[in-house]
Amino acid sequence: MLLLGFCLGLAVGVGFWIWQQVQLDRYLERVLKPLNSHSSKVILPLIPHLRQEIALVKQQRQDLQQSLETYQQLLDVAPLGYLQVDEENQLLWCNQQAREILYLERWQPGQVRLLLELVRSYELDRLIEQTRDCQQPRVKEWVFHPSCENATAMLETKSLAIRASSFPLHNGQVGVFLENRQPLLDMNQVRDRSFSDLAHELRTPLTSIRLVVETLQNRLEPPLNRWVNRLMQEVDRLINLVQGWLDLTQMETDPSIQLHPEAMEVRSLIASVWETLEPLAQRQHLNLNYSGPESFWIKADRSRMYQVFLNLLDNSIKYSPPCTTIQVQAKILSVKDTHKSNPTSALLEINIVDSGVGFSETDLPHVFERFYRGDKARTRDSLQESNSTTTIVGSGLGLAIVKQIVLAHGGLIKAMNHPETGGAWIQVQLPEVMANTSSQDYS
Known part of the structure; x- marks a missing residue:
């Protein structure tokens, strides 16, 4: 009986195992059957291919992790x-x-x-x-x-x-x-301080040289005095350069220290500047055309604003072709002011446009930087022959000084090329407009 029970249990166990194997084979056939529904063979070669793909993915992941670590080391x-x-x-x-x-x-x-x-x-x-x-x-x-x-x-x-x-x-x-950027700013400050110290030291010997040249001018006869006159021009140019550098450095350090605001009429100031420069303009037969309010007042430093328009109009004369017109356009703008009790405030905009070659695209972002010399196409032989000593001729400081003066007055300045004339277009905006009348065009 015992042997019979053992054999019966063994037969049941073997039968159950055979049933499990049959069910497992059917399941594998359903999972691994090929895409072609007409085939019923199990694709056993797929298993090694899957293992290769898994190994390739693992290798790619390791490569990406190594690249990430390399990039982090480079950034570090x-x-x-x-x-x-x-x-x-x-x-x-x-x-x-x-x-x-x-x-x-x-x-x-x-x-x-x-x-x-x-x-x-x-x-x-x-x-x-x-x-x-x-x-x-x-x-x-x-x-x-x-x-x-x-x-x-x-x-x-x-x-x-x-x-x-x-x-x-x-x-x-x-x-x-x-x-x-702090090291760069510190280096620029050291450079500016060194240049300012040097400019202070140069003023005394340049003044002494000018006194000697003035003495020689009174004692030499033509044609020898021609060289002394040329020497006087160069000495004046150096003196203007040194003084311009000192003024620019002082305005950048403390913009308000140089300003003495007062009520001033802008149109008459521009006319006064043009009268000073008119002998230079007549050499090239240049005219000035003004359009805008007949009279308008602002609160500003008269001497500084005179210097602004002197530099801007002088540049326009230098770079304008003969027999052309320099345009000065003025207008009053009303802008919203959220920082004052008055919801609106007046803004003066002055545009100075010439008919020259204009600024190159590479020069436009740098025209107001000190000592920046622009495209050689804007250089004319007349610049070297100019006898004007009222401006800083060719120093590279004129527009930089103009910008600092405008900023010190709370204004803005922008350099562009005019779409109609193709020449330089300088736009100045100044606040604190006190009064204005109707617009009028005249030359």
Whole structure:
């Protein structure tokens, strides 16, 4: 009986195992059957191919991970700072330069913390939000004031001028490159201070040289006095250059120290400037055409505004072809003013347009920079033969001084090329308009 029960159990077990194998074979046939429904063979060669594909994907993943680590190592030694935040403005990663620029001593690699907890900079936070909202790269400059835990560290910590370039990434992330511009600004300040010291030292010997030249002018007869006259022109040019540099440096340091505002009528001032320059204009048969209000007043420094129009009209004369007209167009603009009790305020706009060759596209962004010399196409032989000593001829400081004077008055200045004449177009906007009358055109 015992043997019979064992055999019966063994037969049942073998039968159940055979049934399981049959069910497993049917399942594999359904899963691995080929795309062709007419074939019922199991495609066993697919299994090695799948293993090869899986191995290839693993290798590609390892290569991508290695490339990512390589890029992170490159960014970590890059001269620019770089940081990356997620969609919630949590700092995911930053390189060594970013940690130094933003004083991120509390952040350690691998940490994920809110950027605002580590860096108290509204400008940086706002830049990231704007980049994420518009999904466009953006650039912003500001002065970063690091936050310190104690007063002693605050005295030792220096503010930095930063330029940030941001760009959107996937899943709401944003990457930001940071450039510390403070060393460049410090170097420019040292350069300007050195030039100013040198200019101060040059004024005394140049004045002495001019006195000697004046003495020689009275003692020499033609044709020898021709060389002395030429020497006098060059000495005056150097004196004007030195004085122009000193004025420009002082205005950039403290714009208000040079201003003595008073009520002044602008149209008569422009007429006075043209009378001074008219002998130069007559050599090329140039005319001045004014259009705008017959009388309008602004509150400004008369001598400084005279210097502005003297430089601008002198440049127009230099670069205008013979027998052409220089246009001066003035008009009063009404603009909304949200910072004053008066909801609207008057703005004076003056456009000076010549018919010369204009500015080249490469020169336009730099025309107001000191010592910038533009396209040689704007250089005329008449510039070298000019006998005018009332302006800074060819020094590269004229437009830079004009810009500083306009900015000191709270105005704006812009350089363009006029679409009709093709010549230079300088637009000056000044606030504090006091009165104006009806418009009138006259020459």
